[in-house]
Amino acid sequence: MRHIISILIENESGALSRVAGLFSARGYNIESLAVAVTEDPSLSRITLVTRGSEEVIEQITKQLNKLIDVVKLIDLVESDHIERELMMVKIKTSEHTRAEIRSLADIFRGKILDVTPTSYVVEITGPSEKLDAFVAAIDSETIIEVVRSGPTGISRGEKGLHL
Amino acid sequence: MELSGAQILMQSLKDEGVEYIFGYPGGAVLHLYDAIFQQDEVKHILVRHEQGATHAADGYARATGKPGVVLVTSGPGATNAITGIATAYMDSIPMVVISGQVSLPVIGSDAFQEVDMIGISRPCVKHNFLVKDVTKLAETIKKAFYVATSGRPGPVVVDIPKDITDPKIKVPYKYPKKITMRSYNPAVSGHKGQIKKAVELLLAAQKPVIYSGGGVVLGEASAELTEFSHLLGYPVTNTLMGLGAYPATDKQFIGMLGMHGSYEANMTMHESDVIIAIGARFDDRVTGKLDLFCPYAKIIHIDIDPASISKTVKVDIPIVGEVKQVLEQLIELIKGSKVKPNKKALEAWWNQIDQWRAVQCLEYDRDSLLIKPQYVIEQLYEVTQGDAYVTSDVGQHQMWAAQYYRFDKPRRWINSGGLGTMGFGLPAAIGVKLAFPEANVACVTGEASIQMCIQELSTALQYKTPIKIINLNNRYMGMVRQWQEFTYESRYSHSYMDTIPEFVQLAEAYGHVGIRIDKPEEVRPALEKAFAMKDRTVFLDVITDRTENVYPMIEAGKGHHDMKLRVAQGTSTDRELA
Numbered sequence: 001m002r003h004i005i006s007i008l009i010e011n012e013s014g015a016l017s018r019v020a021g022l023f024s025a026r027g028y029n030i031e032s033l034a035v036a037v038t039e040d041p042s043l044s045r046i047t048l049v050t051r052g053s054e055e056v057i058e059q060i061t062k063q064l065n066k067l068i069d070v071v072k073l074i075d076l077v078e079s080d081h082i083e084r085e086l087m088m089v090k091i092k093t094s095e096h097t098r099a100e101i102r103s104l105a106d107i108f109r110g111k112i113l114d115v116t117p118t119s120y121v122v123e124i125t126g127p128s129e130k131l132d133a134f135v136a137a138i139d140s141e142t143i144i145e146v147v148r149s150g151p152t153g154i155s156r157g158e159k160g161l162h163l
Numbered sequence: 164m165e166l167s168g169a170q171i172l173m174q175s176l177k178d179e180g181v182e183y184i185f186g187y188p189g190g191a192v193l194h195l196y197d198a199i200f201q202q203d204e205v206k207h208i209l210v211r212h213e214q215g216a217t218h219a220a221d222g223y224a225r226a227t228g229k230p231g232v233v234l235v236t237s238g239p240g241a242t243n244a245i246t247g248i249a250t251a252y253m254d255s256i257p258m259v260v261i262s263g264q265v266s267l268p269v270i271g272s273d274a275f276q277e278v279d280m281i282g283i284s285r286p287c288v289k290h291n292f293l294v295k296d297v298t299k300l301a302e303t304i305k306k307a308f309y310v311a312t313s314g315r316p317g318p319v320v321v322d323i324p325k326d327i328t329d330p331k332i333k334v335p336y337k338y339p340k341k342i343t344m345r346s347y348n349p350a351v352s353g354h355k356g357q358i359k360k361a362v363e364l365l366l367a368a369q370k371p372v373i374y375s376g377g378g379v380v381l382g383e384a385s386a387e388l389t390e391f392s393h394l395l396g397y398p399v400t401n402t403l404m405g406l407g408a409y410p411a412t413d414k415q416f417i418g419m420l421g422m423h424g425s426y427e428a429n430m431t432m433h434e435s436d437v438i439i440a441i442g443a444r445f446d447d448r449v450t451g452k453l454d455l456f457c458p459y460a461k462i463i464h465i466d467i468d469p470a471s472i473s474k475t476v477k478v479d480i481p482i483v484g485e486v487k488q489v490l491e492q493l494i495e496l497i498k499g500s501k502v503k504p505n506k507k508a509l510e511a512w513w514n515q516i517d518q519w520r521a522v523q524c525l526e527y528d529r530d531s532l533l534i535k536p537q538y539v540i541e542q543l544y545e546v547t548q549g550d551a552y553v554t555s556d557v558g559q560h561q562m563w564a565a566q567y568y569r570f571d572k573p574r575r576w577i578n579s580g581g582l583g584t585m586g587f588g589l590p591a592a593i594g595v596k597l598a599f600p601e602a603n604v605a606c607v608t609g610e611a612s613i614q615m616c617i618q619e620l621s622t623a624l625q626y627k628t629p630i631k632i633i634n635l636n637n638r639y640m641g642m643v644r645q646w647q648e649f650t651y652e653s654r655y656s657h658s659y660m661d662t663i664p665e666f667v668q669l670a671e672a673y674g675h676v677g678i679r680i681d682k683p684e685e686v687r688p689a690l691e692k693a694f695a696m697k698d699r700t701v702f703l704d705v706i707t708d709r710t711e712n713v714y715p716m717i718e719a720g721k722g723h724h725d726m727k728l729r730v731a732q733g734t735s736t737d738r739e740l741a
Contacts, residue, residue, distance in 0.1 A: 010346055014281055014293070025286050055473070062470035068290040068310060071346040163345065 002031070003057050004076040004083065004153045006161055007046040010069040011037055018067050019046060028052065028060050032150030040163070043071065047152040072161060080156040087124045087131045088113065090144040097142065108134045119144065127151075166336040168297045168328035169198035172261065175304040176205050178338040181232050183208055183223060183597055184261075185216035189236025190276060191263025194328035208597065208626055211618035213240050215590040217247020218616065221256050222591025225577045226552055227598045228383065230257040230311050237263045238276030241322075242283065246584060248318045249287035253581025254404060255381055257316035259307045260284075266326040267295060280322045289317030297327050298334050305339045314349025315468040316381055350467065353484035353492055361439070361463045361480050362496045368437035369508040370459075370515075371397045374420065377404030377580065378442015378466060378486050385409070385573040387490035388441065394497055395504050398516055400428040402443050404580040407570035412549075417516060421449040422717045423562040426524035429715075429723035431516055432457055439463040442486040445476045446581070455722030465489045524715045524728060525566055533708035534683050536560065536635045540567035543605060543633060546690040551603040552577060552595045556588040556612030559641035562713045564607040586615030589632065593619060596628035603631070603694060610636040610663055610704075620673035623700045631693045632702045634666060637709040645712045649727075650719070670702035679704045 009015050016035060023030050031049040038045050050060060057075065064070055076083070091101055098120070105112055105122045108130065114121035124134050128151050135146060155161070166174060172195060176184065185208045188196045199207050210216040213235045220231025231251075235244045241262040251258045265274040281293050290310050292303050303321060311319040326332075365371060373395075379388050385408045392399045392415055399409045400420040409416055418425030420432055429451075432438065438460045443449070450456045456476060464471075464478040465486055472481040482489055527537045540563050543551070553568055554577040555561040561578055570576045577595060579587040592606040613634055623630060635641075643658040667677030676699050680689045686705065693701035714729040 014285075017282070018285060021285050055477075059470065059474060062472075066468070066470050068344070068347050 222594030376443025
């Protein structure tokens with residue numbers, strides 16, 4: 001099953017490599033990884049998407065907790081949560097296709113960030129499946145590049161992951 | 164007080180109560196060595212290879228329970244230390260390793276003797292630190308000792324760039340008395356509800372077994388384990404790392420378990436209905452094939468490391484906490500309980516265990532004309548009255564030492580269990596002897612293992628650490644040869660050395676006493692002579708039966724109930740002698 005593990009970690013050099021190294025050393029798989037500093041500059045937050053059986057996920061969370069730099073973590077999938085990913089797609093355009101791409105971007109509540117005579121950059125935000133759907137809706141021949149942030153997530157309600 | 168980085172390190176070590184540093188100098192640590200020269204409280208032990216430094220510090224730590232301290236230079240000094248760091252990591256040994264690093268401005272430029280020590284050591288340390296600011300040095304050293312010694316212990320590396328130790332830059336010094344880390348809070352006492360459940364299960368057991376490991380030694384819980392076991396009257400088996408935590412001469416002790424464990428211990432595990440695992444981690448050398456592991460048992464597992472629980476074997480009642488505390492909690496509840504262990508069931512269980520004991524799985528050919536390695540260990544046990552510190556290397560001799568030297572006290576049996584590091588025994592013995600100069604310290608080794616760190620014989624002379632090396636010389640890498648005999652139709656691929664040194668001459672060249680023993684009747688007198696030479700390191704080169712195998716054995720892919728036992732005795736070996 002797919003799990004989203006959200007980690008509060010000391011914002012120190014090498015901290016991320018401890019997390020990444022743990023996954024490669026123990027043969028776990030990382031589907032995506034998103035990292036940025038939090039409102040407290042001494043802490044970073046990692047959102048990590050991984051897959052595995054219940055036993056494997058249990059080991060992953062235990063091993064992550066064992067890392068000295070890890071302050072706290074939760075598996076977002078265990079409760080109600082919101083998941084968002086940001087994507088930018090650079091698409092080849094022509095006179096005939098521009099209108100179509102614009103309306104497609106509208107349907108997906110996307111924004112056009114950059115326009116040249118031959119290309120668009122479209123920004124889409126949402127759950128990963130929505131992003132997949134947008135990519136699938138575009139003629140693959142016209143896609144120049146796709147950049148995805150990897151999902152980040154937050155739990156619903158009052159509770160949160162903080163010190 | 165204003166001090167340079169080098170002085171801060173030395174002062175921090177003093178304030179931490181460090182007695183010995185095991186190290187080897189080099190460019191990146193010259194400032195530090197200059198600071199060592201100018202003090203005499205912390206004693207520096209100069210080894211001959213950095214691997215030796217880590218194993219010596221490790222042996223010191225295992226024998227005393229105090230953290231071992233290592234100092235190496237950058238680059239090759241650091242990489243040479245890695246094997247010893249990984250050895251300590253696998254066996255959860257507290258160790259602080261200070262490595263020199265090139266100066267901060269040149270880090271990352273492939274400078275002379277530069278290596279990314281933080282990156283290289285990361286998978287085999289509990290934690291590591293790169294010191295980037297001299298004002299943080301004292302605090303970092305404090306953190307290193309705190310992390311290394313608390314919770315599940317382990318090695319911690321502190322990588323110190325050369326400019327941090329510059330004697331010209333002085334900053335105020337204060338060593339923190341206590342330190343807290345928001346991201347690190349190891350558990351102490353066990354969950355009360357879980358402990359209650361465990362007691363209920365234990366007291367309802369018909370065929371119980373206590374399976375205890377190195378965590379009991381590390382957690383100083385030997386007395387509690389013994390009291391707990393006596394209170395219940397249940398059989399006790401120890402892992403290789405747990406030997407000595409429960410007295411081997413006690414009638415409830417059924418021997419070591421696992422691949423070369425006793426027949427009775429493995430059968431007891433297999434047939435049991437309740438297992439309590441205490442500070443043990445269900446290592447693959449203990450469990451045999453996982454699908455066949457203890458099919459009838461409910462399992463209670465006490466461990467300080469939550470990640471050890473249900474890692475390989477799913478357990479029914481996990482208890483996270485320090486084994487000492489949890490055992491005390493268990494003892495209290497058992498004492499207060501109206502329910503008592505089932506006497507009748509226990510009697511039947513012990514009768515069954517006695518039948519397995521009657522197989523006498525450790526018997527060997529005592530009439531052989533060749534020296535049997537088992538006999539040497541038995542004699543070592545008698546000559547030292549079972550009270551020596553015994554270090555070992557890795558292989559057949561290690562298993563024989565574990566099987567035939569009956570350890571009654573914790574911290575006496577010092578070996579590399581998890582990583583299985585050949586070369587560990589000799590430097591570890593030096594570390595032990597420094598910690599306990601009056602004690603008998605024996606290093607049981609083989610002619611292959613001893614050559615991996617033999618240069619430390621020189622260290623043993625310099626620091627007058629009179630240890631006794633018992634070299635079970637069978638002219639083979641015995642354990643490799645044994646596996647090749649069993650699983651590769653005796654194709655002995657590179658498990659034999661054609662040119663083995665004259666160890667007696669070698670020992671003498673290093674300034675020690677060397678004695679060669681060829682006949683069984685020479686073993687006892689030679690051991691007595693060696694241990695009588697209180698102030699000399701003695702190298703006993705014991706020429707043993709080269710075809711002897713370690714029995715009993717669980718072969719790869721088999722379960723506890725399916726042990727290979729010794730069959731015909733003595734025949735092939737004496738043929739060779741003729």
